[in-house]
Amino acid sequence: MDEAGTGTVLWMTDVVKSFGGNRALCGVSLGINRGEIHALIGGNGSGKSTLLKILAGVLPADSGSLKVQDRAWNLRDFTPEAARESGLRFVHQQPTVFPSLSILDNLCINGQYSIGLMGNIRWGSTRRRVLDTMERFGIDASPNQLVGQLSPAMRTMVEIARALQGQEPGSQSVLALDEPTAALPSREVEMLLGMLQRFASQDSQAILFVTHRLEEIVQVADRVTVLRDGMDVATLNREGLSKAVLAEAIVGRPLEAFFPEPVAQHPASRPVLELDCVNGGGVRDLSIAVEAGEVLGIAGHMGSGRSTVLKLIYGATTVESGRVCLDGRELALHDPEDAIQAGIGYVPEDRLGHAVLPTMSIADNLAMVSPRDYWKGGRHQRKQEFADAAAAIKTYGIKADSPSVPMNSLSGGNQQKVVMARWLRRGPRVLLLDEPTQAVDVGARADLWRLIQDAAAHGTAVVIASSDLEELAHLCERVIVLKEGTLGIELNGASGLSEDDISHALHDLEAA
C-alpha cells in the first residue's frame, strides 16, 4: 500500500491518535477510489468515529498524512475548513436538517439563495436551481414541502444534497456518511442505499460509509476496511463478501463460537402475560399470550403498531379498552410506575432520547428503576448501590472503569447493556424490548442476544419488537406480524423460524 492508485481520490496513511494513555488509532491507512462505496466497519471502540473525526478536521491526529485532490496534508493540523476546501463532505449520524423549513430553504440556508440588487432573494432563479439539485439527487417532492414531513430516507437525501450541491458530478469530492441508516426502517434503508449506489456509479462519487449493519455492506459496498482495536486489520473486496466473513473480521474470531445457539424450548407453561382485545394508540383488538421463558417476536412495517404494543403493556400509552393480565390478574396501567411495580421491564427503541440518563452515573442509571430499594433508615445507601452496580458491570459484561462513570462516556453497545441490566438484575416477569440491538456492533449484539436468552431461560417472558428479521429469527420461536395495528399472521416454528419465513409473511401481509 505504498502508492496511491490512479483512481484514488483520498488516501490516509499511518494515522495515529492517543487519548491519555489509550491508543485509539495505531497507524491506520485507508484509500478511497472514485465511484466507489467504501465501507468502514468495526466494533464499538475500534476507532471508526475517531478516524472520521480526524478526517473531518475536528480532531487533530498525533501523526499521519492525508492526500486528497493532489494535495498532501499533515493530519496533525488538518482543520474543518481544510476538509471543506479539499472537497470532503460529511453527513453525520444526527440529522442536521431543519424540519420546520422547506426543502428549498434547507438547501439554500448556507448562502445559496440567489440575491438580487437590493439584497433581496430572487425566488425564481433560486427555485430553478433547487429544482435542478433535487432532480440530480432524486428528491421527488415540491421544493416548498417541509423537510419534517418527508420520510427519514428522503430527509437524509436532502442532507446529502445539501452537502454535495456545490460539487460538479464526477468531481474529486468524497462523501462521508456516519451511520446514515441507523435510524431508518428497513424499507427506507433500501431506498437510501439504492440512491447511494446510483450516485457512486453514475456520478462517480466516492463514498465513505460507516455502518453497523453488515447486510447493507454486503449489499452495496465495493470495498470494506475493517478496524479492530485501532488497526486496519483487513481491506476486503466485493467478491466473497458475506455477513459471516465481515462479522469474523470485526471480532477476530470464528463466528460459530460467537453467536449463541438458541436455547431449547421450555416446556409449555401457563401464560405470564395476556392481552385480551386490547385497543389503544392505533392498536386494534389485539389478543396475545406469552409464557414464562418464551421469546415472542413482533414484526411489521413502520406504523404497524410494533412499538405501540410494548408501550401499551408498559403503561406508557393508554389502553383504551381490553385487558392486560399478568399471571391471570388484570393490571391497572396508568403509568409506567404501575408496570414496573408489577415486574414489567421496558427497553425503548430510542436509547439516547428515552432510556439513558446521560450525565448520571452507571450506578444511578441502574438504580433509577426503583430508587426506593436503596432508601433505608432515611438515608440513601450509596455504598450498597455502588457494590451492586459493580457486580452488575461484571455480570452483564459492561466495559466501564467504575460504577461512577457517567453514562455518556460509554459506547452505544455498553449503554444498551446498562439499559438492559437495569431490568435484568431485578429478574423481571416480563421484559419488553424495542429494537434491542439497533446501532450496536456485532460483538455487543451477540452479548445482548445472550442476555435476552439467559433472561428467558430464567423464566422471564420476553417480547421483542424489531425490524431486524435476523434478530427475530434468531431469538424467537414465535413471531406475530402486525399490519395497521391488528394481528396479521402468527408464525409458529417448533424447529425455529428463518428470516425468509418472516420476510415472506411481511410480504404476504402487505399484498393482502
Place this chain on the structure above:
Amino acid sequence: MSSGTAKSRWPYLLEASGLPILLVLMCFFFSVLPETSASFASIDNIRITLGAQSALIVIAMAALIPLICQEYDFSVGATAGLGAVFAASAMAAGAPIIVAIAIAIVLGLVVGLVNGFLVTTAGVNSVVTTLGTATLIAGVVALKTESKSIVSGIPASLTDFISGELFGIPRGFYIAIIVTVGVWYLLRQTPWGRYLSAIGDNRQAARLLGANVKRRLLSVYLISGALAGAAGILLIGDTGTASPQIGPGYTLPAIAAAFLSVAAVQPGRFNVWGTLIAILFLGVLNSGLYLAGTNPYVNDFANGGALIIGVGLASLLGRNRSQQA
C-alpha cells in the same frame, strides 16, 4: 478513558474547591485591605452580612429545587415578598406569630400550586409561567398594602428572635442553615430527590423509569413555593418591616447563586452547598465593596456579573461533561 481517572481527579478537585477557596481569599483580602480592615472583620459586620443573607439562602433553595429538574422559577422573590406582607399585616391586625407563619407558607403553597398546574397540566413554559405569576403577585401585594410598607404592629418578639444572636451570629442564619440541610437531605438522600435529578437529566427517560414526572414537578413547585413564602418571615425578622417592593429583588441573586453552584462542591451539577457558598461569596463581596466605599451601582455589577458567569459556567461545565464520551 480508563487511564484518565487518576489524572482527571485534580481538575475535578480544583473545580470543586475553587469557589470556596476564592471565598476564603476574599475574606482575607477585605480583612487586610486598609479601607476595610477595621470594619470588615468586626463582629457587627459579620452579623449584618450573615443576617442579610438568611432570607436569600432560603429563597435560593426555593429556586434550586426546580432548577434540578431544568425548571426555572422566577417567582421565588415575589412569593417571599407576598409572604412577608401578608404575614406582617396579619400580625399588625393582632394575629399570633404562628398564624402569621402559617399564612406565609400557605400563600407560598398557593403560588406553587398555580405554577405547578400551569407548567404540568396546561403545559406552559416555566419561565413564562413564573414571570407571569411574579407580576401578578406584585399586583396583589400593591393592592393589599396600597404600596406602603408595613412598619408597625410587628411583634418585637419575632424580630428579636430572628435577628437576635447565638454565638455572635443571628438566629435567622441558623434557621437558613437548617433549611439548607433539609433541602440537601431531600435532594440527595431521598428517592424523591433522585427522581428530580433523573427528570433534569432526561425527562423522557425519567418518565419511562416510572418517575411520574407531572406529579413530581407539581410537588417541586409546591415545596419551592412554601420555602419562598416562609422566607418572607425571615425578611420581616431581619428588617422589622415588610416593604411591598422588597421581594422581587431577591429573585435574580437567588437564581444566580443556584446557577453558580455548578462551579463548586459538585462541579457540573446544581447543588445545595455550592449554592450556599455562592451566596456567602456574593454577600462578602457586596459587603466588602460597600465598606470600601464604592458606589452602590458596583453591587449591581457584581450581582449581574455573577448571574452571567454562573449561567455561563453551567453550560460550559455541562458541555465538558458530555464531551467526555
